[in-house]
Amino acid sequence: EAVQISFDTAGNYDVIQLFVLNNSELKKELKNLQSYFLADTIIWIAYPKKTSGTATDLGMMSSWEETSRYNLRPVASVAINETWTALRFRPNDQIKNSDVSNSSIRVNELSKYIDVDKRIITLPPELRKKLNPQAADFFKSLSYTNKKEYITWILTAKQEKTRTERILKSAEKLSAGKKNPSEK
The missing domain is CATH 3.40.50.150 (Vaccinia Virus protein VP39)
Structure with a gap:
């Protein structure tokens, strides 16, 4: 054209x-x-x-x-x-609002783990159990944005099987020092 x-x-x-x-x-x-x-x-x-x-x-x-x-x-x-x-x-x-936008998180189930106003992330218990001490320390050292990426990646899984797989992959990636779940 x-x-x-x-x-x-x-x-x-x-x-x-x-x-x-x-x-x-x-x-x-x-x-x-x-x-x-x-x-x-x-x-x-x-x-x-x-x-x-x-x-x-x-x-x-x-x-x-x-x-x-x-x-x-x-x-x-x-x-x-x-x-x-x-x-x-x-x-x-x-404009379609995303389920992971700050305004949506404030009112959906993600708010249980993500406080967008105070910029505080709480680990879901399933992930906390899978993290070795090194991975847990690495997670704590991440920026708010990187922590939020991991948590939203896990919690937006539509099926329990996918969520479980993402928890395991997150534990592996954090143990390997990956700042973001999409990092190879």
């Missing part, structure tokens, strides 16, 4: 890629483009990295309140080059 770059804004677009320098430009351009934001439109907004030397008031974790006025929420990010980072946005109603 051919790619067409257009400066004429008439029509519908599958992808919108917007480059802005600051929040002021973001507000202006979102207003100009709002009629093109369809449910299936892929929207990327690129902004200067703090390390680029380009003055900006936009950042990865802040300054995106304006997008919420258009029912858009960031769902992915990518480094374009040493100057630009881009965030992908989707309409809120098009």
Whole structure:
């Protein structure tokens, strides 16, 4: 399929890629483009990295309140080059919440082992029994995120057989010093 770059804004677009320098430009351009934001439109907004030397008031974790006025929420990010980072946005109603997102964990069965607010992980008893002292110490040394990866990997198993296999594999991986259950 051919790619067409257009400066004429008439029509519908599958992808919108917007480059802005600051929040002021973001507000202006979102207003100009709002009629093109369809449910299936892929929207990327690129902004200067703090390390680029380009003055900006936009950042990865802040300054995106304006997008919420258009029912858009960031769902992915990518480094374009040493100057630009881009965030992908989707309409809120098009975003499927994961069972392992912090907001979901707060209200589901994972909350028994994962306290997302205090960032505390409690080992399930089945895993604790399978860990040798070295593996248990290694688990304790892991970051909150790595601990959470192991626990969610085990507890999201849909069948008891799979859960048991994951507990055994976790014990092996932790004994081998693997920080993440997906690590080979």
